Amino acid sequence: MEKPISLFVVTFLFFLLNQSRAIVGKYNVLELGAKADGNTDSTQSLLSAWAAACGSSKPSTILVPKGRFLVKRVQFSGPCKNKAINFRIRGTLVAPSGHEALGNAGYWLHFQNVDGVTIHGGILDARGAGLWACKAAGNGCSSGGATTLGFTNSNNIAITRLTSLNSQMYHLVFIGCNQVKLQKIKVLAAGNSPNTDGIHVQFSSGVSILSSRISTGDDCVSIGPGTTNLWIENVLCGPGHGISIGSLAKDFEEEGVQNVTVKRVKFRNTQNGARIKSWGRPSKGFVKDVLFQHVTMINVQNPIVIDQNYCPRHINCPGQVSGVKINDVTYRDIHGTSATEVAVKFDCSEKYPCSGIRLEDVKLTYQNQKAKSSCANAAGTALGLLEPASCL
Ligand SMILES: *[C@@H]1O[C@H](CO)[C@@H](O)[C@H](O)[C@H]1NC(C)=O
Numbered sequence: 001m002e003k004p005i006s007l008f009v010v011t012f013l014f015f016l017l018n019q020s021r022a023i024v025g026k027y028n029v030l031e032l033g034a035k036a037d038g039n040t041d042s043t044q045s046l047l048s049a050w051a052a053a054c055g056s057s058k059p060s061t062i063l064v065p066k067g068r069f070l071v072k073r074v075q076f077s078g079p080c081k082n083k084a085i086n087f088r089i090r091g092t093l094v095a096p097s098g099h100e101a102l103g104n105a106g107y108w109l110h111f112q113n114v115d116g117v118t119i120h121g122g123i124l125d126a127r128g129a130g131l132w133a134c135k136a137a138g139n140g141c142s143s144g145g146a147t148t149l150g151f152t153n154s155n156n157i158a159i160t161r162l163t164s165l166n167s168q169m170y171h172l173v174f175i176g177c178n179q180v181k182l183q184k185i186k187v188l189a190a191g192n193s194p195n196t197d198g199i200h201v202q203f204s205s206g207v208s209i210l211s212s213r214i215s216t217g218d219d220c221v222s223i224g225p226g227t228t229n230l231w232i233e234n235v236l237c238g239p240g241h242g243i244s245i246g247s248l249a250k251d252f253e254e255e256g257v258q259n260v261t262v263k264r265v266k267f268r269n270t271q272n273g274a275r276i277k278s279w280g281r282p283s284k285g286f287v288k289d290v291l292f293q294h295v296t297m298i299n300v301q302n303p304i305v306i307d308q309n310y311c312p313r314h315i316n317c318p319g320q321v322s323g324v325k326i327n328d329v330t331y332r333d334i335h336g337t338s339a340t341e342v343a344v345k346f347d348c349s350e351k352y353p354c355s356g357i358r359l360e361d362v363k364l365t366y367q368n369q370k371a372k373s374s375c376a377n378a379a380g381t382a383l384g385l386l387e388p389a390s391c392l
Helices: 002-021 043-056 127-136
Strands: 027-028 036-043 060-064 068-070 075-076 085-089 091-094 109-112 117-120 123-125 146-150 157-158 163-165 172-175 179-181 185-189 199-202 205-215 221-223 226-239 243-248 257-268 274-278 286-300 304-310 324-339 343-348 354-366 373-377 378-387
Touching: 002 221, 027 043, 043 060, 043 185, 068 146, 117 324, 185 354, 221 226, 226 243, 243 257, 274 324, 274 354, 286 304, 304 354, 343 354
Parallel strands: 027 060, 036 068, 060 085, 068 091, 075 109, 085 117, 091 123, 109 146, 117 157, 123 163, 146 172, 157 179, 163 185, 172 199, 179 205, 185 205, 199 221, 205 226, 221 243, 226 257, 243 274, 257 286, 274 304, 286 324, 304 343, 324 354, 343 373, 354 378
Antiparallel strands: none
């Protein structure tokens, strides 16, 4: 009598085990051919894991264990059969050495048309220094370089505790995405590395960037046309070029930027703090409903700046004015030190002056002296303690 019962128990346990496996598909790249030695090409294992996870109707986890995994260009394409694909990365993904290796593909790791992808942990090491050196040499480089991680036309994305090192171009880019939550992100690249923006958002809505540290050679966060409902909170920036709405007005037909909140952010040794910039060119673009609040500036060259006469290399803009209308931008509780005398600068469009600019409790000093503010074509209100005095 005993034997059939124990057989039954064992069968039942196997049944349970299979059930739990069936609830979440698990794909470990080591079991799919990856090698954690930093040299063996592990690209195919990630592609196989993705194909299985994306093709499954069940929630799936893709596991990258500890170690260094050499990965070439990867395109993670959807739509998938489920809306819960979770990357758990304990190790480091390493790009091939030599900046030519990623070619002109635009991205190193690129997600497209996905819904419900999360990434937890991990280090992405793009080894960008070769391309930076090539650019610095000024003799032309065979490849423009790639963005480290991009999401295009994707929804419901969550990324936590991810570190991006030394991107060739931008670190993280979101284009055409809805509902993206980035938390505890670390971006690290040299302060003089070219075009290594930390996080770039464009044509996207509902992106939040929380509790993150961004040290890089270009914008900490750059906010492109068509960005709405963006929330940035508790972020440390520096070195780098600050948080920048723009460049806008690159094109005539351009979507606006609306409802951007930047709160509890610290800028340290950055070129800019809170910046809005547009080319001095005709455009249908606009910026409205922006709030910068509880911001600390430490040795920032342009702590508060609106520059609508952006015209790098003086091509296709001299003598023109910006078509971008800027309305309702609030700067509240901004304090710290400016590295230049002009701490607040509003250089707005002659044709479409800035309106509804609000300064409230702004205290910025320049080498323990009084800083200055400068206004052109800017109107608004000033409230509370203001240093430098408002020029609105
Ligand atoms: C502005 O964006 C935030 C998210 O960043 C959102 O919660 C809020 O509802 C938006 N406000 C409007 C008026 O759409």
